Amino acid sequence: MTPERLLLETDFQRCYWKIAMSFLSRALPVMAVLLLILCSRFAIAATDLPTDPAPRAAALIDRGETLRLQGRLSQASADLEEAWRLAQASPDPALRARAAGAIGALYLFQQRLADAETLLRRSLEEAQTAQLPAVAAAAHNHLGLLQAGREEPDQARAERQRWLVRGSSTVTTPQEKVQGQSLARADYEKGLALAQLANDPEVGAALYLNLARLDAGSVALRHLQAAHTQAQRIAAPANRIVQFVAISRHAPSLTGLNKAETGQALRLSYTTLREAAAQAATLDNQRLRSLVDGQLGALYESQHRFREAITLTERAAHAADAIDATDLRLRWQWQLGRLRRADGDPKGALVAYRQAIQHLQTLRFDIPVRYVGGRSSFRETLEPVYLGAVDLLLEQSAREPDSTHAQALLREARDTVERLKAAELNDYFQDPCAASPVATAELDRVAPHTAVLYPILLPDRLELLVSLSDGQRRVAIPVPAATVRQTAQELAQRLRPADDALQDYAQPSAQLYQWLIAPIDGWLTERKVDTLIFVPDGPLRLIPLAALTNGQQFVLERYAVVTAPGMSLVDPRPLPRQELRSLLAGISESVEGFPALPGVKSEIQHLQTVLPTQQTLMNQGFIRARFQEEVRETPYRVVHIASHGEFGGTPEKSFVLAYDGRLDMNQLEELMQAQAGETPIELLTLSACQTAEGDDRAPLGLGGVALKAGARSAVGSLWMVSDQAAQALIPAFYQQLQKPEVTKAKALQQAQLRLLKQPDLAHPFFWAPFILIGNWL
The missing domain is CATH 1.25.40.10 (Tetratricopeptide repeat domain)
Structure with a gap:
């Protein structure tokens, strides 16, 4: 068995175990046992390691760092965490320094930044005690990476995004980013001094390379040349070649060079690779x-x-x-x-x-x-693979004279987009099991009067891929992705009040209508489509499709709109028409520095009269233990939470506020998946939450909350809604939902239309932020 296969099977084991535990929690023991059998098939054979604690820790550090450098982060984690446990009990500061540095570096690449910084600083302390300048230099190198990659605070990022939306060509770098780069430089320079003291060219080369990444122009080029000089002195041939490849890879991306310097950078890249090739040939x-x-x-x-x-x-x-x-x-x-x-x-x-x-x-x-910079590397490393394939499939379908073959290419393009959507959610939640797609054959079963719209942003054009009851259709709009992004960001900004005043949204709304709806209008009208399922991409996730207008009417007035993280992630079964036993939870008081929400009390009281069977947890009653107890003991069909919450660009920045603290996405998953009986929660409503402004990854949290919570559908808001709008729309939605012939999508549509017809609530700011995610039936 190859090492890659061995490592892969361990991950399948972990994923099967997680799903099995989910089945057990839902009282499905047969399915759980089947998955546990599969889990046991992937049990990994133990490798020979020393049994004495100190030698075993050293061996685990070596193996764990090798796995980390190969990108096998989850496997490295098991080795390095065990090594750190053993090292902490050891009297040897050298072992503690190595173990803390190794696990700190791993946590850095896993984005556990606080833990990483603590351990890397511990490594520095232990290395100083043990007089190990090379280990200290490596710790400074990783601390520098951590500082250089400090993420902009949400407020700074939102302000930068507002400038971009308004068309500013010069955006000041946030002071926090400048400070992070200054701290990184200090760490790199300290590391270089220690590397020279230790006569360790491998660490020295890595430090010079990171300084080159931090700088530009001739300064960066000099750093890269110094990295090359250091790399030539590395004793181990394999390590020397790896460093040569890293230097060569970075050289062409240097910025701020004049023509002569650009030539020097390219020659350095070629020379370094030629050296690497000559040496690799001997191994x-x-x-x-x-x-x-x-x-x-x-x-x-x-x-x-x-x-x-x-x-x-x-x-x-x-x-x-x-x-x-x-x-x-x-x-x-x-x-x-x-x-x-x-x-x-x-x-x-x-x-x-x-x-x-x-x-x-x-x-x-x-x-x-994840890159060290705190931002997901998904768009740089994975998304282009999927989109490159989709681009080719769509182009070939247009040239294919045989309609059967053309449809097959379009289905493959759709299926590839679906894989992309699942991978993106897994990336967002940093959980390979967060999104488990259904078989692609299910995607071909589009109900009559329903259409699925996939807008696909490609560098040179916008593609609309539409799934209808009689097959796939596509149309290309010759507008660059950058233009679509800017217009979507502008609309998202204009739909929210500025200085407490409603803004004019007509121009970007109409433009997006012409790009997204007008080209497919004929197909939708011909098939009498009344429900439109929107699978958005990038900044299109920031806008409510229902708020697009052609100047005479909104999309809302023609279609019941559903937002789906991906059709393969949606359970398509209709809502069983039975009593909607409901759990209502809300906080109207000021908690943890969040302002009071006085409208929540009226909202909950109104829902108590609308929903026939319900339990209410209000203010001090809405604590995590009580909430979990209710979900565990009673098979609720609807869970309605009216409390502060936000969905940010990472799961750590996404939460719902209970009276005794925040519930992040993992905690919400744990609480909700204790659901009593075999029936999943039908609907999770978050009436006072919002998504972070200006961050087009933030709606992934809102889109994935139903998946994480084990609910078939969710209703949430793209921005903080007014009390007046929430108190009018939410009860109307539930009233419509109790009618046997009304789907969830049409229930929300009718409730939003009710607000649209009221002059004081007709602006999309009031009714458009509410979106239905997931199952629409």
Whole structure:
């Protein structure tokens, strides 16, 4: 069994175990047992490690750091956490320094930044005690990465986004970011002094490389040249080659260079790779040869030398195949796809993209989807693989004369988009099991009078892929993705009040209508579509589709609109028409510094008269233990929470406020999945929550909350709603929902139309933020 397969199976084991526990909590023991049997099939064989604590910790550190450098973060975690436990009981400060530094570096790449900083500083202290300058230098290197990647505070990011929306071409870097870079530089320079003291060129090369990433122009080039000089002195050939590849990879991306300096950077990249290639040829190491050939192919790609790049990349892929290195196979097949397309071979490019996606699906449990900068690397490392394939499939479908083959290509494009949506949610929640898609065959069963709209943002155009009851349709709109993004961000900003005054939203709303609805209007009218399921992408997640207008009417007035994180993630069964036993929870008082919500009391009181069977947890009654007890003991169909909450760009920034503290997404999942009986929660409503302004990843939390909570549908808001609007809309929604012939989507539509018809509530600010997510029936 190869190491890649061994590691992969451990992740399947973990995922099956998690799902099995979910089945047990829902009183489905047969399914749980079947999954536990599968889990046992993936049990990993123990490798030989010393049994004495100190040697065992040292061996675990070595193996864990190797796994971390290969991107196997979850596997590295098991080794390094055990090593740290053993080291803490050891009297040896050198062992404690190494273990703290290793686990701190891992936590850094897992975005556990507070834990990472604590452990890296502990490593520094222990290294000073043990007089280990090389270990201290490595700790400074990782602390520098942590400081350089400090994320902008939400307020600063929102202000920057507002400037971008208003068209400012110069945006001041937030002071916090500047301070982070200054602290990073200080750590790197301290690390360099220690690396020189320890005569450790490997750490020195890494520090100079990170300084080059921090700087620009001739200063960055000098740092990179110094990194190359240090790398040449690394004793271990494999480590030297890896550092050469890293230096070569960064050289072409240096900014602020004049023409002569640009030439120097390119020559440095070529020279370094040639050195790496010559040294790799003397080693019996296919992985290193694959890395060198593939990176040389990438360098030729940047110079538009496509034929040479293809030859080198194919050779790199062959070497990766020989050792079953799935991570490299993914990387080189994606590169081959880009190269073949650029070289005028779209069919060959599609073959490569399909193979890349297969490798990506295999590796999806353990791909490190976070950069040190605190922002998800998903859009840089995974999304382009999916979108590259979708782009080719859509173009080939347009050239395909056979309608059957064209439909097959469009279905494959849709299925690829669905995989992308699931992967993006898994990335957001940092949980490979968060989104488990249904079989793609289910996606072909679109009900009559229903349409599914996938807007796909590509660099040169907007594609609309529409699933109808009689097949797939697509239309390309020649507007660049950047223009669509800017317009969507502008509409999202204008739908919210500015200085307590409602804003004019007509122009961006009408423009988005012309791009998203007008091109497909004929298909929808011909099929008498009355329910439109919207699967948004990027900044389109920030806008309510119902608020788009053609100047005479809103989308809301023609369609009941549903937002889906992905159709493959939605349970399509209709709502069983039975008594809606409901749990109402709310906070009207000021808690944890959040302002009071006086309208919540009236909202809950009104719902007590609307919903026939309900339990209410209000203010001090809405504590986490009581909430969990209610969900565990009573099979509620509807859970309604009227309390402060926000969905941010990461799960850590997403929460719902209980009286005794915040409930983050993982806690909400734990509380809600204790649901009594086998019947899932039908509807989770969050009437006072909002999504973070200006962050197009924030709605992923709102879109995924139903999945995490085990609910089939959720109703939430894209921004903080007024008390007047909530008190009018929410009871009307539940009244409509109790009518046997009314779906959830149409219940929300009718409630929103009721507000639209009231002159003082007709502005979309009042009715448009409410969106239905998930099941619409």
